[in-house]
Amino acid sequence: MQKESAPICTNWTSQNKLWSNLAEVAEFLHVPMPQALQRENVLFQHMHFKAGQRIHTLGQNFDSLYLVNSGFIKTILFDEFGTEQVLSFPMKGDVLGMDSIHCAHHSSEAIALSDCDIILLPYKTIATLSHSYDQLGQAIFGLMSKELARQQTRLSIHGSASAEARVAKFLLSLSERFFLLGYSKSTFNLRMTRNDIGSYLGLTLETVSRTLSALNELGLISVSQRHICINDAEALRNLRKLPSNKLKAKISECFQSSTISAWGMAPALN
Amino acid sequence: MQKESAPICTNWTSQNKLWSNLAEVAEFLHVPMPQALQRENVLFQHMHFKAGQRIHTLGQNFDSLYLVNSGFIKTILFDEFGTEQVLSFPMKGDVLGMDSIHCAHHSSEAIALSDCDIILLPYKTIATLSHSYDQLGQAIFGLMSKELARQQTRLSIHGSASAEARVAKFLLSLSERFFLLGYSKSTFNLRMTRNDIGSYLGLTLETVSRTLSALNELGLISVSQRHICINDAEALRNLRKLPSNKLKAKISECFQSSTISAWGMAPALN
DNA sequence: CGTCTAGTTGAATCGCATCAACAAGCGTGG
DNA sequence: CCACGCTTGTTGATGCGATTCAACTAGACG
Missing domain, CATH: 1.10.10.10 (Winged helix-like DNA-binding domain superfamily/Winged helix DNA-binding domain)
Known part of the structure; x- marks a missing residue:
């Protein structure tokens, strides 16, 4: 029953910031990386959150997706009466924030359940990259589609099980x-x-x-x-x-x- | 209490087939249409379904999204025991099939509740167009995101109301x-x-x-x-x-x- | 006419929520 | 150190709300 004090992160240093290049992000998302883009010098910022901190809050401006590099998170939605509903428990490799692309503000909150290392994927950057790097765009389609399908099976469980x-x-x-x-x-x-x-x-x-x-x-x-x-x-x-x-x-x-x-x-x- | 025999469709002829160009589809999706593409000659096929017919079935190859031009539809998911769960009631302007982008086969079925006119949006075409026509890609992102958000509020209703x-x-x-x-x-x-x-x-x-x-x-x-x-x-x-x-x-x-x-x-x- | 599906309504039952009491873990501060 | 509060988790007793089972009506259709 390990203490939580030894994080599993690979490329983790004690600094709060660290940068990933496109190739690393692509690998994370399981997207093939075409030769032509190997030398694209886009960098993605990491952010560190302690357990209990919010990755994003309700109403916050939406400008970035979040890719979980390490740690555990919960996302919650507030209904009209203010009671909260847990939506998901993202962990390493999962992407947060896709539910907010369609509007300017986040409609949900994400809270770290443990110390977390998160890679910021600015939506503008992703959208721009999708031009020249179409496999990325398709990958995002795929991610969102998979998320939709997951939600659907959750709904059916809620309905009957x-x-x-x-x-x-x-x-x-x-x-x-x-x-x-x-x-x-x-x-x-x-x-x-x-x-x-x-x-x-x-x-x-x-x-x-x-x-x-x-x-x-x-x-x-x-x-x-x-x-x-x-x-x-x-x-x-x-x-x-x-x-x-x-x-x-x-x-x-x-x-x-x-x-x-x-x-x-x-x-x-x- | 009108008979249903008089459909409300605008550009409907008695044939089963009809074609829409890109501009029409773009307008349907509320996507601005750049000048450069005005003369793009892509055509999208319509399909006609009678009440009770399936637009797509479980396990069918996925190769196209469906844009509802007229009529009413229900989409259903089957759980592991074969009982069905209604997922949505799409109508004019809604897009179906986005939950299946991530895999080769449809994971759900769509059944016409009334006579329907559906525009086929072949996924390959959409993906290809998204290159040169980035607003289209963004629009699809937006549609999927909105769908995600809708599902989330449904989940929260299921949970508590x-x-x-x-x-x-x-x-x-x-x-x-x-x-x-x-x-x-x-x-x-x-x-x-x-x-x-x-x-x-x-x-x-x-x-x-x-x-x-x-x-x-x-x-x-x-x-x-x-x-x-x-x-x-x-x-x-x-x-x-x-x-x-x-x-x-x-x-x-x-x-x-x-x-x-x-x-x-x-x-x-x- | 009979058959089939869709809808309504009643009575009984069951599953989960609610309310409540209590134990365990944990940090704080005397 | 223990006392204290606070959060988390466990367990019991009770009651409500939705399901289940069932009977019945109304249309649709051949």
Whole structure:
């Protein structure tokens, strides 16, 4: 259970500023880099944020996209009554701010959940570069499109899935993302509070807590505070809903045994 | 209550095909058209769909965006268990298919809710044009960004709002969109079923039906089948939740009068 | 005429939110 | 050091709101 004090950043020096050239950014975005542009001398500024700081705030002028080089972030939206809704948990390689391109001001906020190193991609620069460097423009199209598709599947989850299924899917998606970044897919630390998770999933923090406890009791995961260990990814994937409390009560009325084995993979039960 | 047999299309002939030039498409997308391109002779094909037909289907090769010239559409996503989730109700001026740019196949389906005239915007053409015609590329960025922002507010509604508030917001947004297209903002026909609305809002069709009835009884709207008349948009805007049934029951126990006036604007009640 | 789909309405149930009490972790300051 | 407040997380009891199941009506269509 590593202390967070040793950051994983590669090209990190103790200064607050650092610059990346176009080739580095291109690699980050998985865009092929044509020879003709190899000597383009555009530089992109890095910015450093401490945990809790805002990368951008509601209403702030929009002039730049943000590429996450290291660290963890949450983005939030405020509804008409001022309550906040968590939209995403960006991490290394993700791009923020695309939802604000269409207007002059940011419609959401982004808050660092840990110390972060962020690369600024001024929108004007990106737009200009897209001329001569069409693969970049296409890459941005691709990024936004993927983001749209992700939001759509989130919507469908919000629409229909049970609390258990939502939490399970959330854990699996984190697991997947950590894996793609080269970390363990089965054990990791949550960077956000139960409240944040609840907001993200459309649940209350109590429900999230209870659900994690339930999955823990079933042995599908092991939870202790923010440390998560996924024991049975397949079961999580197939999970629709846990047996209802009433059902549980009835069953445990019958079998007074204290160790009741694997229920929870509900396809059979539902 | 007009028959639908008289379409509103302007440049419609009885043929199934028709072509638009770049200037027309640009105007549709509200993109300024530079002189240099005035004589660009790109043509965009129209396609005609009858109500119930699919504009594109799940898994179909992606090679084109779709610009709605007339008619009403729903787009749907299938979750892992095959149940469908309504994603949007595009109408005149909206662009479909942007969620599939990032991969070779459509991840969703689009179904015509009425007869439709659709302009095909081949993605390759758009991408190529974006070179020389940078405002077009920016416009696409803008469209996708706006779509992202819209999805985000939908997510936040799904997360927190009551059934009444969701239905109210839905009606208001339709009203707004009709208004922007030059139709009445207060009276219109729904083109989709209660089931579609429910799926779109994350509710069941019964709940939608009940909610519409309730709003009707309160006089905020008038409903009769698919015909909607908005009587008090302001009240709809401010609506958080209706008084609970239990509360209602209690109140009507006390006042046995049959005409109980305007409750429903719940800010005071919540 | 019967059949099918769309919509309405009622009654019962369930899942999650709400309210509340409590434990654990953590920094602060006496 | 412990006392203190503060945030985060856990767990229990209760109730509301939306779902579910079901019966019924109204149109559309052949």
